[in-house]
Amino acid sequence: MTVTGFTRFPPFIDDLARSESGRLLHAEFERRWPETTDQLVGIARYALLPAGKLLRPMMTLHAAEAVGGSPSRVLPAALGMEYLHVATLVHDDIIDADTLRRGRPAVPVAFGIPSAIVVGDHLIFTAFQSIVESGVTAPPGHVAAAVAALAEAGRDLCRGQMLETQLVGDLDAGARWYPEMIRLKTGALFRAVCHVGALLGGADPQLAAGLARYGEHLGIAFQIRDDLLSYVATPEQTGKPATSDLNNGRPTLPLLLAYDAATDTARVELMAVLHRRGAGPGDVEWVAALLDEVDAVQAARRQMAEHAEQALAELTALTPSASADVLTGIAHWMTSETA
Known part of the structure; x- marks a missing residue:
């Protein structure tokens, strides 16, 4: 099955954005x-608005509500x-x-790199x-734990970014280190948004850890999905150049899987x-043809689905609720064919 029909804001995310939580955010x-x-606030506003999917803050709100907390109190x-x-x-x-x-023009282009x-x-x-603002009503110790969770995620994110830089142009090293790189670079922040929401919502340590x-x-599933978007969606759908990964020599999962399955030539x-950072004539088209030939897109999609399933398994500890359903829905959306 070929991955097709990717859109930037599929129906599930549209519905989530129109929900009470989405309107509140x-x-x-x-x-x-x-x-x-x-000027500082103005550039920050340009970077933040109009907002994207708001997936991460939405997950924070629903993680808090899923453990019995108040979304409005966790809003900041x-x-x-x-x-x-x-x-x-x-x-x-x-x-x-x-x-x-x-x-639209990225912030460094619109306002300069120093700004x-x-x-x-x-x-x-x-x-x-x-x-700290949200922690006024949180149980004692939970604010410190939430700050620590975010700080840990930030450190992991930096390590992931450095690791990705080390892997540029190296598909052999990429095959070995890609899973750790995306766990740090993308998985860590998703981990933090749910952990922070659960902690500030009053969850006990075991439930918050889950x-x-x-x-x-x-x-991790989201990063694989993002890797796929470069090859199955248009720049209008993704909001960034289709050649970004190739131009930066980045070893994304579809490329790594294609490399593993390809002939020596x-x-x-x-x-x-x-x-050569994808700068040659026909490079993008040649890579797309290779991915199709070795079925690399579908192989990447299977790995994405495996992580989504592992995510879903962690939700079985929650009491059934509308917010638990939203967290479940996000995992299903992540791997849906029209995502």
Whole structure:
């Protein structure tokens, strides 16, 4: 089965954005980040709004509610999860020299690299402040645990970014280290958004840890899904150039699986494409043909589904509720054919 029909905002995510939680998040973003002459706030607003899927803050709210907490009380921390996520995107666009983000000029292009660095840092510090703001009604010790969870995720994310940099252009090393790299680079933040929500919602350590594992597996699945989007979606759907991964020599899972299954001749050519950063005539088309020939997209999709299933297994400890259903739905959406 070929992966087709990827859209940037599939029906499930559309419905989630229109839900009470989604409306609450959008309204609060607008309230907290108004149009202003303050340059720092103005650039941060550009980076944050219009908002994307808001998947991470949505997961924070529903993780809190799924353990018996109040989503409205966790709202500042949920916003903080998006601040941290967007900060990583701003810094990623500097590292990767990407010019397009969410269908418009990336922050470094629109405002310059120095301002982009400062705004990314500002959003990171604001994320931690947001957890403290949400912790007023949290059980004793839970705020400190939530801050520690976010700090750990931030450190992991940095390690994942450095590891990815080390793997650029090296498919042999990529095959060995890719699982650890995406666990750190993407799984860690998904782990944190659920862990923070559960802790501030009042969950006991065991239940909070289970939701953290749910988030990590879901984050890994999400990164594989993002890897796939480069090959099955248009720039209009993804909001970034289709050639971004090739231009940066990044060993994404479809490329690694294709490399593993390809002939020796094709392996040599694939390495050459990565080393010249996909700049040669017909490189993108040749890579797409190779992925199709060895069924690499479907193989990557199977790995994505395995992590989604492991995520779902962690939700069995929850009491049935509407929020538990949302967390389940996110895992199913992640691997749906139209996702």
